[in-house]
Amino acid sequence: MLKDEIDSLAPARDFNRRSFVQTTVGGGFAAAVLPVTAQTISTDTVGLEAGPVRVPVGDFQMSAYRAQPAGGKSLPVILVASEIFGVHEHIADVCRRFAKQGYLAIAPELFVRHGNAGAYTDIPKLISEVVSKASDAQVCADLDATVAWADANGGDVGKLGITGFCWGGRTTWRYVAHNPKVAAGVAWYGPVARNYHPGDKTIVELAADIKAPVLGLYGAADGGIPVDTLTQLENALKAAGHTKSEMVVYPDTPHAFHADYRPSYRKAAADDGWARCLAWFKKNGVV
Template identity: 30%
Template sequence: MASWLNLSADDGHEFSAYYSESASTPSKGRVVVVQEVFGVNQHIRDVCDRFSQNGYDALAPSLFDRLEPGVQLGYSAEDVDKGRDLRSRLDWNDALNDTLASISYLAQSGPVAVVGFCYGGAIAWLAASTSHARMAVCYYGSYIHKFRDQHPQCPALLHFGARDPMIPRENVEDIRAENTEANPDICIYPDAGHGFNCDYRDSFHGPSAELAWQRTLDFLSQNFTRA
C-alpha cells in the first residue's frame, strides 16, 4: 500500500515523501530511496514499490520541495535542464538533512538502509558517512567522486556502468583508492551507461539492471540479518 506523507527536517522544513509499505508482515527492513534530479517521479515511485513487493518498507523524500514542491520530471532535454538547475540551487546539506530526517522516521521501527540514484547516489554516500544509515546502495552516483573523502561508516554497495560518460573509470578507481579502509563493494557493468536502471530512459539496460537489483536485494538481506 502506497501513500504520501508529510515529514519535517531538524530545521523545521516540511516536505512530502512517497511511502510504499511492505507487502509482508513483518517487513524485512526499511529503505530510504533517494531521487535523481527528476524528483520523486514515476521511476522513483516504482523503485519504492519494487522494494515493498520484496518485503521492505520504502520511503522517498521529495528533496526539491525546498525549492519547488511536488517536482516530478520526465527525461526530455527541457526536463533534464530543469532538474540540473534545481540540483545546482539546492544546498547539499539541506538535501542530506531531509534524507536523514527520512531515515529517522523509518528508524522508529528498526535499522534503515539508504539507496540512491545518480544525484541521490551521492546523497546516499553522504548519509553512509553518518551514524544514521546502517547500509547504503549507490547507483551511478555522479558526485560521489566529489565527496570521496567522506568515508562510509556502514556497509556500502556501489553500481557503475562502464559506458557511463558522466563517471569516468578513473573516478571510480579514485573512489576505491580513497576508501580502502571502508572498502565499499564496487560493481561495474560492462554494457551499461548512465541511468541503466531506469526503464523510462533510452539508457536502460535490462540485463545490468536486473543483475544490480539482485545484488542490491542480496546486500540488503545480508546486512539486515546482521543489523
C-alpha cells in the same frame, strides 16, 4: 553539465498514454523524461500500503512517497534517493518493489523547497534552478527527518539502508558518510568526483567518513562518470582503512541503465544490479 542525463533520454517512445506529467509526489512522470518507453515497469500495490506522506522537518512538511507491506510492523527501512527529476512514478515504483520484499521504503522529495523538479523540461535549467540549491547539509537533515518518520511509522531503523540513482546515487554515498546508523547503501551510478551544490565536498573527499558498506553499481560507458573516478574513490577508501565497499562496473553500459522508462535501460544490467542490491542489504543486516 550532466550530458549523460540528456543523452539517456532520447529518443523515447509513447507507451499507451503513460506520457503524463508528475502532479503529486510519486504520481506520473517528470516532464523531462517524456515520453516514457514501452518497457516501463509498473509494480502493483496489492498487499501494500503505498502513497504520499508528509515528513515533518522542523516546521516544514516535506512530501514523500512511502510503500510497505500492509499491516507491517518493525519493518527494515530503505531510504530511496531520487534522480534529478524528483520523486516521480519510477521512484515510487522502486519503493513498491522494495515493499514487495518486506521493506518500508520511503522516497522524500528533497528538491521541494526549491521548485518542482518534475515540471522542468530543460535539464541544465533544472540543475541550475533547483538541483544545485539542495545542499548536502539540507539533504542530510531531510533524510534524518525521514528516518525519524519511519521510526514512528512502522519501521525498524536499527535495520536502515539507503539506495539512490544518479544524483541519488551520490546522495547514497553522502548520507552513509553522514549517518553512522546506516547499515548499508547501494549507489546506482552516482558521481563520486563532482558535486552539485557550490562548496560541498566530493565523495572522494569524504571517503574517510564512509564506514558502512556501500555497493556501487556503474556503467563503463557512462560519459558523465569516468571509471577512473571510481578507482580514485576505491583508493581513497583503502587509504582510510575501509574495505567493506564494492564496485560493480558493467561493460558497454550507459548511465541510467536501471531506468526502465528511458532509452538508456539495459535489462540484463538492471536485473543483475537489482539482485545484487537485495542481496547486499540482506548480507549487511537490512532485512
